[in-house]
Amino acid sequence: METNNSFSMQRFILLCKQSLIINKKLIGISLVGFSGTLFIALIFLQSVNHFNNWRNENYMATFAVAFFSLGLVYSSLSFPAFRSKERSMTFLMLPTSSSEKYVFELMSRIVLFMLLMPLLFWIVANLEGAIVHSFVPEFANFKFSFGEGWSKITQKEPFDGWAKLAMVQGCLFVFIAPFVGASHFSKSPLLKTLFSLSLIMAGYALFTFLLVKGLNLEEYHPANDRVLFISNEHQAIASLAIGTTVINLCFLAIAFFRLKEKEA
Secondary structure, eight states, X not given: OGGGGOOOHHHHHHHHHHHHHHHHHHXXXXXXXXXXXXXXXXXXXHHHTTTTTOOHHHHHHHHHHHHHHHHHHHHTTOSGGGGSHHXXXXXXXXXXXXXXXXXXXXXXXXXXXXXXXXXXXXXXHHXXXXXXXXXXXXXOOOXXXXXXXXXXXXXXXXXXXXXXXXXXXXXXXXXXXXXXXXXXXXXXXXXXXXXXXXXXXXXXXXXXXXXXXXTTGGGOOOTTOOBTTBOSHHHHHHHHHHHHHHHHHHHHXXXXXXXXXXXX
């Protein structure tokens, strides 16, 4: 089939429009539900902190918990058609190419969430803060700012380009890992993904432990304090950034080829 080998922007836009028409009610309910839940949760958390003890750091901590927890669950719901054979056949037989379906899932489950969720949180947080401040005047620090929170994170040394890349790739990994799991597992993709990752991490930890013990590396102390090619914190952060980037790219490739395999 020719559409499986090409990417058409026109077909991709039609796919987005079709999904928006079908899911517009669900999207609206989800946005309103999230906004209302966040509004109530912020009031509760601020009241626990007696309002006057609430700071921008508390907003950032709340955002981080909501962002990563919801993102983890939402990205694990990627490729919803793969949850049943009937829906899977319908999805795979759509007159769109594999790349168009893949980009649509990637954009809707990861990119749009990472762009819209912070904006929605900022709007709800500032609106809630202004309303609560009108009733509770001692609630002075009611304005939320991402810029202030980001500046406090980046002012810590060292925080250069490699550190920023490592942070971005680490955040992306939280979304990409369940995204790949959703393309591979048909039932309970999030639980199976977390279980698989825990097994992989435990296996690497066991391998490292056996390697250190077997080669007696505990007594190895190089003169220049170099571990392999890493001799300082900057190189360690750069290695972490590069390694996480490679892992994310590999995971994205696995998800794409998994989709191609299902279409074959």
